Amino acid sequence: MGTRLGELVERFGGQLVGNPNLEVQGIAPLDSADASHISFLSNSKLRALAGQSRAAALIVAPMDDTTVAATYEGTRIVTTNPYAYFARVAQYFAALDETPPAPGVHPSAVVHDSASIDPSAHIGPNVTVEAGAVVKAGAIIDAGCFVGREAEIGEETHLFANVTFHARCRIGKRGILHSGAVIGTDGFGFAKENGVYIKIPQTGRVLLGDDVDVGANTTIDRGALADTIIEDGVKLDNQIQIGHNCHIGANTAMAGCVGVAGSARIGKNCTFGGAAMVLGHLEIADNVHISSGSMVSRSVLEPGQYTGFYPLAKNAEWEKSAAIVRNLSSMREKIRTLEKQIKNLTDNAEQK
Amino acid sequence: MGTRLGELVERFGGQLVGNPNLEVQGIAPLDSADASHISFLSNSKLRALAGQSRAAALIVAPMDDTTVAATYEGTRIVTTNPYAYFARVAQYFAALDETPPAPGVHPSAVVHDSASIDPSAHIGPNVTVEAGAVVKAGAIIDAGCFVGREAEIGEETHLFANVTFHARCRIGKRGILHSGAVIGTDGFGFAKENGVYIKIPQTGRVLLGDDVDVGANTTIDRGALADTIIEDGVKLDNQIQIGHNCHIGANTAMAGCVGVAGSARIGKNCTFGGAAMVLGHLEIADNVHISSGSMVSRSVLEPGQYTGFYPLAKNAEWEKSAAIVRNLSSMREKIRTLEKQIKNLTDNAEQK
Amino acid sequence: MGTRLGELVERFGGQLVGNPNLEVQGIAPLDSADASHISFLSNSKLRALAGQSRAAALIVAPMDDTTVAATYEGTRIVTTNPYAYFARVAQYFAALDETPPAPGVHPSAVVHDSASIDPSAHIGPNVTVEAGAVVKAGAIIDAGCFVGREAEIGEETHLFANVTFHARCRIGKRGILHSGAVIGTDGFGFAKENGVYIKIPQTGRVLLGDDVDVGANTTIDRGALADTIIEDGVKLDNQIQIGHNCHIGANTAMAGCVGVAGSARIGKNCTFGGAAMVLGHLEIADNVHISSGSMVSRSVLEPGQYTGFYPLAKNAEWEKSAAIVRNLSSMREKIRTLEKQIKNLTDNAEQK
Structure with a gap:
């Protein structure tokens, strides 16, 4: 009931490093995959996790392959977009599980x-x-x-x-x-x-x-x-x-x-x-x-x-900020008044 | 298969200026209407467009009629609310196209x-x-x-x-x-x-x-x-x-x-x-x-x-503004402090 | 066709003060209940209204009971959560009105x-x-x-x-x-x-x-x-x-x-x-x-x-405030400038 890794590569491309006759039953995330699964590394930050994966096979990008291969002993499919590859393999396995409705x-x-x-x-x-x-x-x-x-x-x-x-x-x-x-x-x-x-x-x-x-x-x-x-x-x-x-x-x-x-x-x-x-x-x-x-x-x-949405806050803080938002134009007036007063003070100071 | 303009005026009112026996097949906007259509002018800003319309007939308001008539040679229906008139004429033509479901x-x-x-x-x-x-x-x-x-x-x-x-x-x-x-x-x-x-x-x-x-x-x-x-x-x-x-x-x-x-x-x-x-x-x-x-x-x-919604901005600007919105009350405090300091400075200056 | 108050208390608990054989036909709010209804007081602010209710019976909390009983002459069911009690009684009467669909x-x-x-x-x-x-x-x-x-x-x-x-x-x-x-x-x-x-x-x-x-x-x-x-x-x-x-x-x-x-x-x-x-x-x-x-x-x-939503305002006021929100960072800059200018003025004043 499994699918040969070689068949996946024939269908979806990528470079196979390992045993093409190995069979997998499905696809699973790095942390839950086991020896019946193929898994995938779509985020380089998870390289360490990938290196320890129990998956039978991994889909990896070229830039991650060397690091992963250092600790991971399973078969790899190396491809430029592992997430897209995952999507296609997942579609493949989902279709196996589905009975298409009769015409x-x-x-x-x-x-x-x-x-x-x-x-x-x-x-x-x-x-x-x-x-x-x-x-x-x-x-x-x-x-x-x-x-x-x-x-x-x-x-x-x-x-x-x-x-x-x-x-x-x-x-x-x-x-x-x-x-x-x-x-x-x-x-x-x-x-x-x-x-x-x-x-x-x-x-x-x-x-x-x-x-x-x-x-x-x-x-x-x-x-x-x-x-x-x-x-x-x-x-x-x-x-x-x-x-x-x-x-x-x-x-x-x-x-x-x-x-x-x-x-x-x-x-x-x-x-x-x-x-x-x-x-x-x-x-x-x-x-x-x-x-x-x-x-x-x-x-x-x-x-x-x-972007344009109002930032979330504790309700008490929101009430304060929202009250001020309603009166922002008066706040701007105060700043203008302050600017004038300071100009006067500065001018006076300079005259002395 | 067309409808006489006279029949439209009998049904929906308005003053017909031109040939009541002219037939139209449907209603279309000013810019796409042709000799088989009646069109309408509901926005005075489009008077010039209306004057050049290829429509067989136009629905116009009294206040636009003189201007339109200066260049438009087709038949006009003059009525106080051309947009409502358009809605009724459009309903009329839509009903002709529909087969009502059987009882x-x-x-x-x-x-x-x-x-x-x-x-x-x-x-x-x-x-x-x-x-x-x-x-x-x-x-x-x-x-x-x-x-x-x-x-x-x-x-x-x-x-x-x-x-x-x-x-x-x-x-x-x-x-x-x-x-x-x-x-x-x-x-x-x-x-x-x-x-x-x-x-x-x-x-x-x-x-x-x-x-x-x-x-x-x-x-x-x-x-x-x-x-x-x-x-x-x-x-x-x-x-x-x-x-x-x-x-x-x-x-x-x-x-x-x-x-x-x-x-x-x-x-x-x-x-x-x-x-x-x-x-x-x-x-x-x-x-x-x-x-x-x-x-x-x-x-x-x-x-x-x-009205009350947060204005849209480039994301980087939004991030700045939203951070300030969260702290508007501290900004108001700063303004109050400035007001006090200026009052002190002004009072001191006056004492001298 | 009515339900005995005693039966309600048997089903849903609470302390009955009054006649257990009195029958009610349904539940209604304080202001519209009549002698065929039981009603409920779930908000202490409405005690006065409850005291004057025409309902045959009232569901009340212990803390409201003395006040209500001073003027209300009907039967009371005293229970710690009158609103929940109301919900259950309302479910009971609603079920009487419904014919469950046949299996x-x-x-x-x-x-x-x-x-x-x-x-x-x-x-x-x-x-x-x-x-x-x-x-x-x-x-x-x-x-x-x-x-x-x-x-x-x-x-x-x-x-x-x-x-x-x-x-x-x-x-x-x-x-x-x-x-x-x-x-x-x-x-x-x-x-x-x-x-x-x-x-x-x-x-x-x-x-x-x-x-x-x-x-x-x-x-x-x-x-x-x-x-x-x-x-x-x-x-x-x-x-x-x-x-x-x-x-x-x-x-x-x-x-x-x-x-x-x-x-x-x-x-x-x-x-x-x-x-x-x-x-x-x-x-x-x-x-x-x-x-x-x-x-x-x-x-x-x-x-x-x-909480986080933009406060509603008259449209003209919103337009002012929203324009300022977009420029809050420039407003903060002005305040910083003012702070520096005042510091300079104050420093100068102190030096004199």
Whole structure:
């Protein structure tokens, strides 16, 4: 039941130092791995720990290999990015443990006659697929999902249980939508007249690229007239809200509870810490990194790390500081007064 | 397949200047409209753009009409609120594109014998409607929704797929509940005894008025003993949390990710920016506007705009400022000391 | 149809002063109770109101009893924690009003042959239960829920409609999972290589203890390799996000919209106000209380109350203060300059 180290290297590359016929059953962290595991060293600070590992094999970077090899007697796979290698090996072992769901449509699912379901796709129990929807090869739609009219689910994309995917929206290949995610709900658009809101119909779509992950209970609004765009490789964690007409660039990642108001335009390769918030109609350049809990209230046009949250303190200290924050302008006035008084005193002193 | 401009004016009012028999196929923004569209000018700053529009017709305000007419040769509809007019025309065209779901109960839906479903209502696939629930004329309950015991769904109200509407709660006419919304879940109420929480049953309801919209994955708690009240015309965006026993006044609007703790009493015609938070048992007057990302930690009894979030900065600058914020009280002490020293110096100088 | 006061005392303890054969129909607050109700005094400040209550009976603490008895003529139940007593009596009356769902599996539910459903459990309409799952005695799984492979639902635990409970996760006895909650979704774990994210499979579980409540649309991530642990008696409100590999100690409570990033280790008996956020890999001791809207960006190892949010102000005042916050370091520089100038002035004055 084990996997030969030689097979791992054939699949994922790297330089094998040791016995290719040694078999491992799985992957485990340095401190819990035993003789049935391969482990990995992704942080040079843990070299000493790695040197003492009981793992049958180790994934190490070239710069750490000499140090590790001095004390570690097992087999090594030397590769430039051990953490990425770990991810691939972990995927490999996880797939061995999983039984992929059988192709076909569960009898309890309600699939409209005009929907197109690839024979290799899986449609689970209590799913609803509406007219004209397309579910492509290898896609998995778990129990309780809803796929709206003319929506399109790409090859090998997986909708976990209870996802809602609205009419005419599209997702590309190898995407993952986690449970409770809602794609293509109406954006929040109203005209006000005589104190009453009149709904502006939201007729755009959400278009998600390839390799996009959307977390549990995350919501993405469809565009008002144009579309909301999520480019390839974007990773969204749970409980995120993306407003209508947003555009999120490729390989941008957002941690849980982030909110992005409508029409924000966010670049590629950005990261957003948890609960960061972005106001509407802002522009954020490529390679911008926003710290957790920060409110982005203006466009950020230069790459870099940006932060804005109030520091935590013992409650009594917070009460003092917060009271002063409210009156900072009077504090600045006092400083200006002091500056004038000192100038007068200095001038007087010099005259004497 | 087009619609005569004369017909739009008959339906929605306004003064037509030009050819009533001209037909348009839809509505589009100034910069993308062509000869098949009607467009609109809702922002006077865009007058020049409007004057050059390729749209077959324009919706304009009286104060902009002369300027626009100087260069624009198409037909105009002159009306006091072009944005509201746009919303209505957009609704009109969107309705033409939609096929309303057929009346009746889908065979896969589970509807209790004692529930009352109007023959004109639509109950989609995999829906559950419990005992004694009432679904009124023209209501639409999409796939996967749950309607609890003795709940009531008003005329023409639309529950999008996968909404949960709990027992005994009610919503009025023309409401929209978006996917994943949960209405009438238990409030968060416990008594603590010997370090352990004892649940306080939540026996109140949620009562939503007419024309209420609730966003995707928004949650509204039922009252503990009394009811949670959402008045007519309230518009809630996605991922909002409303605690038990809250009362939200008519035509108040909240953007995404807002949280309102229990028993808050919020007035009419308020607005809350995204991710604003309101503590429990507070009172907020009519016509209060809370900026995005603000924590409302005290009652707000005067109308106006209120704000409270930490300004965003480059991370290095934030680190400096945040360190000072933590020590603002020592900074105030230094200023007081300086004031005393200067007074001493001044007094001494005067004595000489 | 009423309940004898004597029966309440037999069930829940306390000292009865008055007529044990008096019957009450329910429990109500002091100001709305009438002769058919029992009421309670949990806040000594309301003694005067209690003395005038029209309730047939009152639950009071020993320290309030003499004052109340001076004017109140009804029957009293004297007990050390009237609020907890109220909670129990309210549960008792709420249970009388409820018809528990019938044991058995609804015909529309899809339950895998290898799942084990206790005959006393209730499986509602349109539920899906996958292979090897276990649903224990007295558990209630409402409409539209999903229970994944080999998941385990403990005795008398209640899943409200549309809960998603993923494969291999477990919850103990008497738990409550509210609608839209997602337990055991994948944690947010990726390795980055050449600018592209590679998913790290999340093979741990979520293990919830006994008496755990999870609010509507709350999400709890499964562990990456190890498990996410929620100990006995934890109470989570709505819209909370708990990251992978978190450990939350017994009887900790979190209000709505809280977010906890991955691998945070939180102690017992803590409380988190609404929208508080906790960064990843932090440690929080037992008995720590975090105020609403606070960002916990460092470990908190001492018990106590901690706070960190920007104070709300009229918008014009906020704009002034926020501008100064951004420049606090220049303000500190000015104070240092003033200190030096005063030192010079003072030194000069002394030399004269």
